Amino acid sequence: MTKNGDAAPLVVLTDVNKHFGGLHVLRDINLTISRGEVVVVIGPSGGGKSTLCRTINRLETIDGGTITFDGRPIASEGRALARLRSEVGMVFQSFNLFAHKTILENVTLGPVKVRGLSKPAAARRGMELLERVGIGTQASKYPAQLSGGQQQRVAIARALAMDPKMILFDEPTSALDPEMVQEVLDVMVGLAGEGMTMMVVTHEMGFARRAADRVVFMADGRIIEENTPDEFFTAPRTDRARDFLSKILTH
Numbered sequence: 001m002t003k004n005g006d007a008a009p010l011v012v013l014t015d016v017n018k019h020f021g022g023l024h025v026l027r028d029i030n031l032t033i034s035r036g037e038v039v040v041v042i043g044p045s046g047g048g049k050s051t052l053c054r055t056i057n058r059l060e061t062i063d064g065g066t067i068t069f070d071g072r073p074i075a076s077e078g079r080a081l082a083r084l085r086s087e088v089g090m091v092f093q094s095f096n097l098f099a100h101k102t103i104l105e106n107v108t109l110g111p112v113k114v115r116g117l118s119k120p121a122a123a124r125r126g127m128e129l130l131e132r133v134g135i136g137t138q139a140s141k142y143p144a145q146l147s148g149g150q151q152q153r154v155a156i157a158r159a160l161a162m163d164p165k166m167i168l169f170d171e172p173t174s175a176l177d178p179e180m181v182q183e184v185l186d187v188m189v190g191l192a193g194e195g196m197t198m199m200v201v202t203h204e205m206g207f208a209r210r211a212a213d214r215v216v217f218m219a220d221g222r223i224i225e226e227n228t229p230d231e232f233f234t235a236p237r238t239d240r241a242r243d244f245l246s247k248i249l250t251h
């Protein structure tokens, strides 16, 4: 049984392989994510973490193995792909907000266009979400008028506006000034506590310890080690993980 009481996993990757030309970036990846689970993916740059994220909402294709989402093989095209994209939210390092739309418009665009919500209904819900991430008062501003931390919270509200079954976070705090990291992590910890299924690529160990159910350590396209945050950070099992942790802990 998972935290939410539904035994069927949300995401299952089986023997997934992916190449970029001659570069083998995902090697025999086997990973299951339960409903309500928070998985933190950690590992050296170039190890395949972003690619792994992107295969789950099919921003990247795979060339071997299978991925199922919510019991079905992930779609490759058409309506089923549009549905997958609406069910799997994504928050990137670089915010990716629409620069010429207001904060509220950034959050309501998807629900109106993809979900067919009326503009007033989308605006009401959008305002609720902006309040929830602490930026209700900024709704009529444009992204450039907000700090990085505020923009990233808008990106999270935008993902939530689609009522996703899962959110992928790819280094959501890496582009932020240090004083803004915590406000974004706090929102993410809140979501985790409410039972959102999340895969989070991050090196923020405080977040992993507070919110993760499991840490997945990836290097050279492979999952090297999987463990609870406590076990992983205090007693990594592999040299590779120990070496990596010693590097991120000492800088």
Ligand SMILES: Nc1ncnc2c1ncn2[C@@H]1O[C@H](COP(=O)(O)OP(=O)(O)O)[C@@H](O)[C@H]1O
Pocket (backbone or CB within 6 Å): 020, 023, 025, 043, 044, 045, 046, 047, 048, 049, 050, 051, 052
């Ligand atoms: N679109 C792409 N075309 C070619 N190579 C890519 C592409 N995206 C990523 N790579 C390469 O794949 C490897 C894994 O990249 P990535 O998934 O971004 O790793 P990470 O997120 O762990 O830093 C790296 O060697 C990277 O240079």
Ligand SMILES: [Mg+2]
Pocket (backbone or CB within 6 Å): 049, 050, 051, 170, 171
């Ligand atoms: Mg990356």
